[in-house]
Amino acid sequence: MSDPLLQVDDLHVHFPAGGRAVGGKRNPVRAVDGISFSIERGRTLGLVGESGCGKSTTGLSILRLVEPTSGTVTFDGTDLGNLGRKDLRRFRRRAAMIFQDPYASLDPRRTVGDAIGEALDIHDLHQGRQARATRVAELLERVGLHPDTGSRYPHEFSGGQRQRVGIARALAVEPDFLVCDEPIAALDVSIQAQVLNLLAELQDELQLTYLFIAHDLAAVQHVSDRIAVMYLGRIVEEGDRRDVITDPQHPYTRALLSAVPVPDPVAERQRSRVELVGDVPSPMNPPSGCRFRTRCPRVFEACGRIDPDLIPVGGGEGSVGGGHTAACLLHGEVGQPVERSEHPDANEIEAGLDGALPNR
Amino acid sequence: MSIDRPSGDVVLSVRDLEVSFATRRGRADVVRGLDYDLRRGETLALVGESGSGKSVSTMALTKLIPIPPGRVTGTAMLDGQDLIAMSERDLLAVRGRRIGFVFQDPMTSLNPVHPIGRQLTEGMRHHLGISESDARDRAVDLLRKVGIPAAEKRLDDYPHQFSGGMRQRVVIAIGLSCDPQVLIADEATTALDVTTQAQIIELVNQLQDELGMAVIWITHDLGVVAGIADRVMVMYAGEIVEEADVDELFADPRHPYTVGLLKSLPVLGAFDRDELAAIPGLPPAPTDLPAGCAFHPRCAYRDDERCVSERPPLREVGGDAGSGHRIRSFYEVAEDDRRAAATAGIAAPEHREEDAS
Ligand SMILES: Nc1ncnc2c1ncn2[C@@H]1O[C@H](COP(=O)(O)OP(=O)(O)OP(=O)(O)O)[C@@H](O)[C@H]1O
Ligand SMILES: Nc1ncnc2c1ncn2[C@@H]1O[C@H](COP(=O)(O)OP(=O)(O)O)[C@@H](O)[C@H]1O
Ligand code: SF4
Ligand code: SF4
Ligand SMILES: [Mg+2]
Ligand SMILES: [Mg+2]
Secondary structure, rough: OEEEEEEEEEEEEEOOOOOOOOOOOOOOOOEEEEEEEEOOOOEEEEEEEEOOHHHHHHHHOOOOOOOOOOOEEEEOOOHHHHOOHHHHHHHHHHHHEEEEOOHHHHHHOOOOHHHHHHHHHHOOOOOOOOHHHHHHHHHHHOOOHHHHHHHHOHHHHOOHHHHHHHHHHHHOOOOOOOEEEOOOOOOHHHHHHHHHHHHHHHHHHOOOEEEEOOOOOHHHHHHHOOEEEEEOOEEEEEEEEEHHHHHHHHHHHOOOOHOOOOOOHHHHOOOOOOOOOOOOOOOOOOOOOOOOOOOOOOOOOOOOOOOOEEEEEOOOOOOOOOOOOOOOOOEOOEEEOOOOOOOOOHHHHHHHHHHHOOOO | OOOOOOOOEEEEEEEEEEEEEOOOEEEEEEEEEEEEEOOOOOEEEEEOEEEOOHHHHHHHHHHHOOOOEEEEEEEEEEEEEEEEOOOEEEEEEEEOOOOOEEEHHHHHOOOOOHHHHHHHHHHHHHHHOOOHHHHHHHHHHHHHHHOOOOHHHHOOOOOOHHOOOHHHHHHHHHOOOOOOEEEEEEEEEEOOHHHHHHHHHHHHHHHHHHHHHHEEEEEEEEEHHHOOOOOOEEOOOEEEEEEEEEEHHHOOOOOOHHHHHHOOOOOOOOOOOOOOOOOOOOOOOOOOOOOOOOOOHHHHOOOOHHHOOOOOEEOOOOOOOOOOOOOOOEOOHHHHHHHHHHHHHOOOHHHHHHHOO
């Protein structure tokens, strides 16, 4: 039974190209270039991929903090593209964002109580000084800060505490949906677990739905129900976290998993990695056919001609809300490779994964 | 099960290294008595959270910190010469020559307005006194070594014409250009994607086999430590709290902080939803260190009076005498907890079995 809170269909976000055009026509930056996914109510979708692949742009455009170029975003049954100003404001009460950098996302000249209170004011919540102060104290306490720290300034807090303030501010509007964009990347190792625990606790308690953006695959796997892997503006694989992590079907997902450093020196010495050749191509000029082909260890002839769609792959037993899909021409019919390359690196993918995962 | 410890000669020997800064909030004791030996061909990982003193302790070796407000005491013997006592002029011949550096952000180590070739040859001409054309030949060689394709054609390119990963390779090439005895890499892969990070780690491991330099690798990522280190020093509040060979550190950690860190990590391939075993509280500010053991306010093993009043000494632990496994704590973590931490990282029991054979 599926009950998506958020549904994204064929979303494109193109930015006009900056700089001077070389030889005539300028290509736009295709930051997000046709992605579709949905998130069930109360669940978490993890979004992973290399820097610049379009993760933040995806999150920002869902919240309409960046205008999508085309495609639809449906939130709780309503197409956000059709919302007028007023309705959009109402939507903003139900969806909020937590940013990577707790330093940059808070105004250094305002107390954290004001930062949180501002979110309340915009939406006319808890009006009156007393009511407002009580609510701010409640929120601070909820995220594990002392309730009377509201009068302090951001620089008086550590990174982890500032991230808690960011979370309190996001929670102020009592949202149903949170985009968490690298919420732990700037935090100390010993503090990351505290914040991950807090996010999990809040989700349980407030029935929140999360889009969780991060590059740390172990953290993403821990908090997510499903995982989507992005490459150059596209989702190349999506599925239940178990399927994506233990039975990755796209060569890019496999390369990514094989590169994750694991805290076990014996495993690190034994595993071999999938070397990706070259760099991520420019999103102004994605390769023809499959976008991953310039770096794919399993590239074959058809990859330059055909742009693969996301299609069902693998077994996908333990799935929460839907199957397991990948966009790679090695998968023709369901789980059926059409043509295999004889690329020598193909076996290394397996070897790399064996080192990374104990449970295989 | 432990790998052979590099048995090369000691190239750098640090004793009683202390660094403090005069600040508005009083004196900040940032590095509080480091002792270690670094051997030829060895990779020593310095791991710890931000502010624990990793960068300052290595930058202080060649006075790359502002003095004053900084103050450095102790000794650091590089080939029989004490760096701490050295004049600024003599240090100029050490930095970039006998000690190479790679920092976190390649854009801050590279000058955006000069082509990379010039940035590579400058140091070599200055330190090695070789001609421009010899320096250019060497630069091409180095760029090839660090995996820059079509190296001879890239010498005249500017930093912005390279991707982040390629720029970091260039910075590594510069760090290695004068054949340093010691390479200090400070969060050298932190800003890079995992795929690029894996390549850089592979590259450094391979260059080290080839060139035999010693490496001090600073990181906060325990996964990266496992992939690159021979030996590990865990830092907390300006002190070494645990030091051991890499295999021993992960298989048999003994200090409450190390164990706490390992147990708090989410594990790739473990699908339970259990709450992560987070270490409570925050690291202390260096101007406001707790009395006794600096970790005591957060420690699950805190036992008696001593923990809160007396500074624990760094002492040898573990079965093998002379293994160099040391902790700074009055108490060791109990056996079953150590086991839990050792397997918390990633290795399921079956997997451990395998490598014992
Ligand atoms: N306002 C903008 N104008 C032009 N290009 C942009 C703009 N915002 C983002 N881009 C480009 O769009 C692409 C996707 O960027 P985005 O920030 O979504 O990546 P990301 O996956 O979040 O990366 P990271 O992991 O580094 O945060 C990049 O090529 C980026 O340079
Ligand atoms: N110039 C300075 N003046 C005062 N304090 C400093 C200075 N440089 C560094 N520190 C302090 O020294 C401590 C250790 O810093 P650092 O070595 O950079 O930590 P790490 O590299 O482990 O993150 C921090 O508390 C930092 O604020
Ligand atoms: S379609 Fe071809 S290039 Fe793309 S991922 Fe599959 S094998 Fe690789
Ligand atoms: S000395 Fe005491 S407080 Fe410090 S780490 Fe050891 S047990 Fe914990
Ligand atoms: Mg981003
Ligand atoms: Mg540092």
